[in-house]
Amino acid sequence: MFLDFFLLLKNDGFPVTLKEYLTFLEALDRNVIGYDPTDFYYLSRCVMVKDERHLDRFDRLFSAYFRGAQLADTERFMQIPLEWLRKNFENVLSEEDKQMIRSMGGLEELMDRLREIFEKQKKRHQGGNRWIGTGGTSPYGAYGYNPAGVRIGQDGGRQRRAVKVWDKREFRDLDDSVELNVRNMKMALRKLRVLTREGVGEELDIEKTIDRTSKNAGLLDLEFVPSRKNNVKVLMFFDVGGSMEDHVELCSRLFSAAKHEFKHLEFYYFHNCIYEAVWKNNARRFSEKIPTFSVLNKYNGDYKCVIVGDASMSPWELVYPNGSVEHNNDEPGLLWLNRIKAKYPFTVWLNPVPQDEWRWTESIGMLNDFYEGNMFPLTLSGIKDAILALKRRPGHHGASRLPA
């Protein structure tokens, strides 16, 4: 039952598994809901959808399925128990309709005739499934519904209201189809850790306790140590504006993952390339500039530095004074990048531009060379590689000789 609905979801790439389908059948089997399409929608939604981001897509698929179901073969009509129909009829018929049915000999009688007509219709022309549904002028107009319980009551009644519920697409805003979600990123970022023991002791130090207890002639002497916490310090620079607009989503996801994962996270924004000033608040980026020198001063060399940007700019923004697109810079961008690199031996560049497009942009190649290959694509594996690079001992890192 409803296997086609499940397959529709599945074929559309909706994240749903067999387990949900079986649960759904179980719920139907155990009469969680009555014969009400709205409730049917609610039930299937709460079983199949696991995240509010998918609600909108579910609504659209459900709507598609339901429209399809309206046109579905009426063969099945014959198999529908009368009980079902009666329930539905009572729900959807208006007083006038009921009056009319009574005048025609009651519902039983009507149903029999309906079946009769249906039989005839099937013999006369195959697949003509609209006959009953649209027979508005015949005496059967009053019951001109598709009794399969989906097309009934086109004008008013609860079905119509029900259709609206999923056609309203209330959850549109919550939809985002992401491969790289925050959870994945957090799991990846988690690898970057420097575990240290600081603060109040709350974990039993077994070695020391045994040691001291034996020195204490067997009398228990407890020794505690602080539990290990991730104390890695991270300094992040985000490129904003311009060509980065295309990657805003991805970067904000990285940002939120990093913010939850690292206790010591400092972040600054820049545009295209880091020059003598960066800023913390994008709304006030021109009034609240922070000199890059003071940033370098404030954070020790044990910070891991991550620069996020597409590195796509004209080469002179990197190598010439006054090359910036926004202001007159006294010193070239590369000089500033080199200062940062010298201060933070652990520096990586994360680039949201897909790696196979890197070679089309000269500045990406320049910066990749500058960072000695420590530029990584902003993908899951890229983040993993970047973290490996951040954990490596600094050897050949440090300031580079600038191109003349």
Next chain:
Amino acid sequence: MKFKGTNDYIATNDLAVAVNAAITLERPLLVKGEPGTGKTMLAFEVAKALGKQLITWHIKSTTTAQQGLYEYDAVARLRDSQLGDERVNDISNYIKKGKLWEAFESPEQVVLLIDEIDKADIEFPNDLLLELDRMEFYCYELKKTVRAVKRVIVIITSNNEKELPDAFLRRCFFHYIAFPDRKTLEKIVKVHYPDLERKLMNNALTLFYSVREIDGLKKKPSTSELIDWIKLLAADRMAAGELPGVDIEESLPPYSGALIKNEADYEMLEAIRRRFRR
């Protein structure tokens, strides 16, 4: 035994279906939604409506799954053994039962609320998979399996701070509490203040929705903020009288502190007013 909401809690149809599905099929129900839309309240009301005991387990960033099952106080036992305490011979004296154990051993069916599961470590939900699925766990110290006498009705809330693992999600029913439309909201307010004047209600709701509609608010005011706000307005007739004259583009609504909880959002409102004054 169907849940339909209670006198104090308005449950929309979709929520009722989700709750009933979870109860009938005995699976956990995961509830998400904007803060202040009554996620936590739901568990209380379900327990009340079904006449069952409620056990709440509030999750913090340091909570581990094991704490929900039991904790073994080895240190206390060691110490007791040195003092020659009789208790030391029975290990169960040092097992502290957690909320899940408590819920499992209750002879009556209970409702268990696991509140704000996303606050915990990212692996936390994975550690509870089997326990919630099979409603049993193994206690190593006592060498016995603790099994639920009656399957527990589990309600889990999440604020989306962390994403939950798929394996966990598959085992849950999911419901997203959408922000109520005006009609439902009116019902909710009525439940809290049955004697509220029609006029005040209308004015307050209109203004409330206009605040919600401002783009870019960090924290949109939600149901609980509205309830607090109306309480203030109902107590202060003067302020309530001002409501119809308030235009969000020109002035702040009275007692706006109850609606706006964020400095940045205040600035936002200021900016809008400045723009329109010009």
